[in-house]
Amino acid sequence: MSSASGTGEEAARRANRPLAGITVIDFGQIYQGPYATLLMAKAGADVIKVEPVGTGEPLRVRAAAAKGAGLPFAMLNSNKRAVTLNLKDERGRELLKRLVAKADVLLENFTPDVMTRLGVGWEVLRAINPRLIYASGSGYGLTGPNRDWMAMDLTVQASSGIMSVTGMPDGPPLKCGAAVVDFMSGIHLYAAVMTALYERSVTGEGRLVEVSMLESVFPALASNLGMAYSQDGAVPPRTGNRHGGLSVSPYNVYEAKDGHVAINVVKDVHFQGLLRIMGREDLIGDARFATNKARVAHMEETDALVEAWTRTRTRGEIVELATQHRLPVAPVRDLIEVMNDPHMHERGTLEWLDHPTFGRIVVPTTPLRVHGADKVETVPSPSIGQHNAAVYGDWLGLGADEIAALEADGVI
Amino acid sequence: MSSASGTGEEAARRANRPLAGITVIDFGQIYQGPYATLLMAKAGADVIKVEPVGTGEPLRVRAAAAKGAGLPFAMLNSNKRAVTLNLKDERGRELLKRLVAKADVLLENFTPDVMTRLGVGWEVLRAINPRLIYASGSGYGLTGPNRDWMAMDLTVQASSGIMSVTGMPDGPPLKCGAAVVDFMSGIHLYAAVMTALYERSVTGEGRLVEVSMLESVFPALASNLGMAYSQDGAVPPRTGNRHGGLSVSPYNVYEAKDGHVAINVVKDVHFQGLLRIMGREDLIGDARFATNKARVAHMEETDALVEAWTRTRTRGEIVELATQHRLPVAPVRDLIEVMNDPHMHERGTLEWLDHPTFGRIVVPTTPLRVHGADKVETVPSPSIGQHNAAVYGDWLGLGADEIAALEADGVI
Numbered sequence: 001m002s003s004a005s006g007t008g009e010e011a012a013r014r015a016n017r018p019l020a021g022i023t024v025i026d027f028g029q030i031y032q033g034p035y036a037t038l039l040m041a042k043a044g045a046d047v048i049k050v051e052p053v054g055t056g057e058p059l060r061v062r063a064a065a066a067k068g069a070g071l072p073f074a075m076l077n078s079n080k081r082a083v084t085l086n087l088k089d090e091r092g093r094e095l096l097k098r099l100v101a102k103a104d105v106l107l108e109n110f111t112p113d114v115m116t117r118l119g120v121g122w123e124v125l126r127a128i129n130p131r132l133i134y135a136s137g138s139g140y141g142l143t144g145p146n147r148d149w150m151a152m153d154l155t156v157q158a159s160s161g162i163m164s165v166t167g168m169p170d171g172p173p174l175k176c177g178a179a180v181v182d183f184m185s186g187i188h189l190y191a192a193v194m195t196a197l198y199e200r201s202v203t204g205e206g207r208l209v210e211v212s213m214l215e216s217v218f219p220a221l222a223s224n225l226g227m228a229y230s231q232d233g234a235v236p237p238r239t240g241n242r243h244g245g246l247s248v249s250p251y252n253v254y255e256a257k258d259g260h261v262a263i264n265v266v267k268d269v270h271f272q273g274l275l276r277i278m279g280r281e282d283l284i285g286d287a288r289f290a291t292n293k294a295r296v297a298h299m300e301e302t303d304a305l306v307e308a309w310t311r312t313r314t315r316g317e318i319v320e321l322a323t324q325h326r327l328p329v330a331p332v333r334d335l336i337e338v339m340n341d342p343h344m345h346e347r348g349t350l351e352w353l354d355h356p357t358f359g360r361i362v363v364p365t366t367p368l369r370v371h372g373a374d375k376v377e378t379v380p381s382p383s384i385g386q387h388n389a390a391v392y393g394d395w396l397g398l399g400a401d402e403i404a405a406l407e408a409d410g411v412i
Numbered sequence: 413m414s415s416a417s418g419t420g421e422e423a424a425r426r427a428n429r430p431l432a433g434i435t436v437i438d439f440g441q442i443y444q445g446p447y448a449t450l451l452m453a454k455a456g457a458d459v460i461k462v463e464p465v466g467t468g469e470p471l472r473v474r475a476a477a478a479k480g481a482g483l484p485f486a487m488l489n490s491n492k493r494a495v496t497l498n499l500k501d502e503r504g505r506e507l508l509k510r511l512v513a514k515a516d517v518l519l520e521n522f523t524p525d526v527m528t529r530l531g532v533g534w535e536v537l538r539a540i541n542p543r544l545i546y547a548s549g550s551g552y553g554l555t556g557p558n559r560d561w562m563a564m565d566l567t568v569q570a571s572s573g574i575m576s577v578t579g580m581p582d583g584p585p586l587k588c589g590a591a592v593v594d595f596m597s598g599i600h601l602y603a604a605v606m607t608a609l610y611e612r613s614v615t616g617e618g619r620l621v622e623v624s625m626l627e628s629v630f631p632a633l634a635s636n637l638g639m640a641y642s643q644d645g646a647v648p649p650r651t652g653n654r655h656g657g658l659s660v661s662p663y664n665v666y667e668a669k670d671g672h673v674a675i676n677v678v679k680d681v682h683f684q685g686l687l688r689i690m691g692r693e694d695l696i697g698d699a700r701f702a703t704n705k706a707r708v709a710h711m712e713e714t715d716a717l718v719e720a721w722t723r724t725r726t727r728g729e730i731v732e733l734a735t736q737h738r739l740p741v742a743p744v745r746d747l748i749e750v751m752n753d754p755h756m757h758e759r760g761t762l763e764w765l766d767h768p769t770f771g772r773i774v775v776p777t778t779p780l781r782v783h784g785a786d787k788v789e790t791v792p793s794p795s796i797g798q799h800n801a802a803v804y805g806d807w808l809g810l811g812a813d814e815i816a817a818l819e820a821d822g823v824i
Binding site (some may be wrong): 043070145146164173175190192194220223230248251330331347364 | 480483561573574590595596604607613637639641642655673678731743744745761773
């Protein structure tokens with residue numbers, strides 16, 4: 001990893017990476033914050049992960065509960081430098097101010113006002129560095145009547161309405177099995193920082209930027225909200241694997257010989273293509289299936305027609321035929337298939353890494369592909385405080401004696 | 413909406429908005445692309461939505477299928493200007509080149525190579541405007557063996573593994589009811605553009621940036637991938653509403669008197685707080701519940717203990733008590749509750765809008781809050797080609813006769 005020194009502009013002349021020369025003070029924890037700063041590291045920024053003295057951030061602690069529970073930490077903290085810092089100690093807060101004076105971005109996803117109560121909130125830090133971009137990730141935002149609701153991925157899947165639209169019509173509300181709220185808000189937080197970084201290039205000034213988990217997932221309910229309107233405000237039913245607005249058909253998961261496939265055909269001409277590969281040219285022109293509107297009105301018949309065919313084929317056969325006819329079809333894959341996906345490995349999305357703690361694991365690179373930029377080679381996630389000497393010594397200029405004293409006193 | 417003229421730097425001196433002066437040529441369709449450009453418009457960019465002559469983009473067409481199906485279009489296309497353009501006509505491609513010469517960003521989420529085959533791909537357009545940032549959103553990316561798999565939200569929920577981890581252990585794979593793949597990749601696409609815009613402020617040069625739907629959701633499976641590792645590579649079971657890695661407890665959805673609540677307690681001290689509000693101080697110190705690791709080992713007992721209490725209270729009572737004790741708890745809310753949420757309305761996340769086509773609807777603003785910037789007041793989504801005269805005439809400089817001829821010939 002390159003050491004960060006000088007201004008962003010100078011460093012960018014040296015490295016062909018979008019965020020070369022940008023330094024990030026990273027208080028991210030669990031998933032939301034660390035995902036945002038992982039993408040910054042993968043775009044070439046120098047990300048300094050700051051953790052509490054002792055146990056480190058909660059995701060390190062969670063690793064004790066189950067064998068694989070450390071893997072997410074390894075996935076999300078590649079290419080970062082790790083230091084410890086005790087913000088409850090006055091000397092710790094002074095150290096933070098010295099870090100901030102040299103940094104471009106500070107990111108945290110504590111509950112609202114934690115940093116302000118410690119005396120190191122946005123107003124204090126901007127006075128030290130007017131170019132600082134301060135990024136706050138929270139559950140419900142920095143204002144509003146529910147500001148103090150504590151939030152995790154699961155609870156915001158509940159309060160946002162995602163659970164109410166996930167599951168079968170006659171079953172209970174279900175969460176999405178992936179941590180979509182944490183990651184959706186994490187990438188929004190990254191995006192907010194980038195927006196402010198661009199603006200700073202014009203104005204010369206930093207900003208406080210803010211993302212709430214609840215707000216970052218609301219737009220993804222667009223289809224479902226449409227359904228609520230179509231029912232004049234009645235609560236929409238859960239739709240299983242059907243379209244959230246029940247306004248597209250065929251749109252479902254169908255049984256294949258060796259599992260399931262998902263099929264979503266919007267355009268009428270594509271549905272005719274599907275009839276052809278199903279050997280049902282006889283139905284081209286049938287009024288029940290001629291338009292999406294007609295198929296929506298005959299949704300049960302449309303689904304039965306499609307599944308009668310998919311049951312006779314394997315996932316691979318179905319997807320190959322569909323791709324030849326440019327139809328949106330995919331296999332339902334399990335995680336072992338996904339982590340070994342030849343496509344993602346060939347594209348460099350996923351790579352096998354020999355991690356010093358976890359052994360041979362798959363880690364992702366950034367989904368943000370900037371063509372022509374140099375790749376940031378993966379460096380395994382750091383151990384707690386691994387870079388105390390490099391950051392506090394080499395970068396901030398503290399002497400070895402000072403660092404030893406701060407460590408002895410539990411400040412770092 | 414402000415008209416865009418002059419360089420970004422000049423315009424930014426006039427408007428206190430992060431993307432003031434930035435012009436976006438927006439070929440986005442359905443959800444992924446339009447969400448990215450909605451956030452650009454809400455940050456102050458001039459977004460010119462370009463649609464096929466006649467029916468417009470697919471989401472307009474879908475509106476015919478069900479009463480509420482137009483609502484997503486209205487939600488995602490506020491604050492944009494709309495023009496029509498026929499890229500299959502040589503004069504249409506020439507018009508695009510003139511637009512690109514004056515623009516900062518071109519964004520499209522066609523299948524790979526559509527623009528290249530039309531003769532207006534990245535290589536051609538960068539020669540016209542070396543500062544152009546060209547953003548491509550696709551299902552599986554611009555390279556790799558599955559590049560040509562057609563993709564929609566549903567199908568990538570299947571191929572990415574999201575479905576395999578959503579649902580009950582003994583039930584079928586289920587999709588997340590929200591369009592999380594479309595929106596996750598949409599915000600990544602926004603983020604990629606912002607990254608390149610920042611970099612351009614240093615280097616003066618544009619980039620081709622690329623986001624695939626598949627890659628943008630992989631990281632959100634972190635907990636579930638951890639579970640796969642803990643099982644030495646066996647396929648992890650679906651976990652219903654439990655933690656994807658089965659490494660946190662209590663973490664579940666519990667019945668309340670009037671619905672359900674989600675509870676996720678990670679820290680041991682928080683679980684002690686939960687025992688107190690449940691009136692079960694007698695269990696503080698019980699080895700079965702003393703640590704997260706112990707509770708994970710006694711997950712059924714832990715869940716039963718919590719639900720025995722939640723069944724005796726309403727969602728509101730539970731959340732109020734939990735918030736007093738700083739525990740992450742939330743009600744499972746339906747979409748009618750969510751769209752009327754006083755918290756989001758008070759924060760300005762949601763607003764009621766009298767839309768010329770859809771009547772009184774709720775629309776969201778951007779989840780990217782840049783403190784101190786001026787708000788972009790909502791302008792309802794445009795009708796098809798609404799701004800042909802403004803964009804092709806006032807901005808590009810075509811005469812009224814030229815515009816009339818292009819319209820008559822189906823070029824715009």
